[in-house]
Amino acid sequence: MDRIVEFLFETMLLKRIHRTGYQFLGPGKESVAEHTYGVMCIAWTLARLTPEADTGHLLTMCLVHDMPEARMGDLNYVQKRYVNANEKRALNHLTRGLPFGTDIRELLDEFNAGETLEAQLARDADQLAFLIDLKSLSDMGYAAPEKWAGHVKERLRTPAGIEMADCIGRTEWDSWWLKLFVDSGTKEK
Template sequence: MEKIADFLFEAGMLKRIPRSGYHFLGGGKESVAEHSFMITTIAFALSRMDREVDAGKLLAMCLLHDLPEARTGDLNYVQKKYCSADEGRAIDDQARGLPFGEEYKALVAEFNACETRESKLAKDADQLAFVLDLRTLIDTGHNGADKWLAVVMERLVTDTGRQLADAILARAWDDWWLNGYSE
């Protein structure tokens, strides 16, 4: 039981670790935990759009995919050119002694391999969270965010992910409350 309690305390560290890629945008910020929440929420929607996926596996993958960053930190694309994190070692150490350790390791490995339907949707959820953030930054006047959008859109691997991205881009970040809620 102590190992599970420690695992949960460690997961809580993600609330304190900032995502590093936003430094290059000049706007926006989030913690790794906020990112994990958002992509898990997106994955829930994707699992309802594609009923052939194992929704539980998809959600678990999204929830856990960045947990190694509690030990390694969040390296952005530039940092990864010069530094490397031993994610495998971090995962092995985190999983050791957990009754669900092997399942955790398998979920992160499947996410990283991006070969199954669930892992492809999980990767798309990861990118769609960024599409939402970029759309918000564009709509709120942050210059430069539009340059990143084409790059992020190219990373989408499923038709379902591309359809949702198109729907996101067809809306303004505040349409959800301006068109109905404020009436």
């Protein structure tokens, strides 16, 4: 049980590890754990739109997809040109001695290969989480996010992910709130 508890302490570090790509956007910040939560919400939604997907498998894959960053940190695309993180080594050390370590390694291998439906949906959810942040910042008047949105959309692979990205592009970030505000002016029955 000691090794499992150590693993849990280590994964909780993801709440304090910030994603580094936001420094190029100006505003915005997010921890790896916050990102994982958003990815899981999007993945669950994509699974509802893709009935043939195994929802539990997809969500578990999304849960673990950035766990090695507890040891490596989050490297953005610029940093990856100069720093070679050894994700496999970090993952092996992270999962060493865990009775479910093989499960985590297999899920990450599947995610990285991107061949199964669940891996493609997980990877799309990962990109869509970023796209939602970009759209929100753009709607608030920041120019830099618009430069990146097209590149993010090019990475999408599933019909549901592509359709969702198109809808994100047409929807203002606060439309749900505005509708609630406007609707509150009418009497609820």
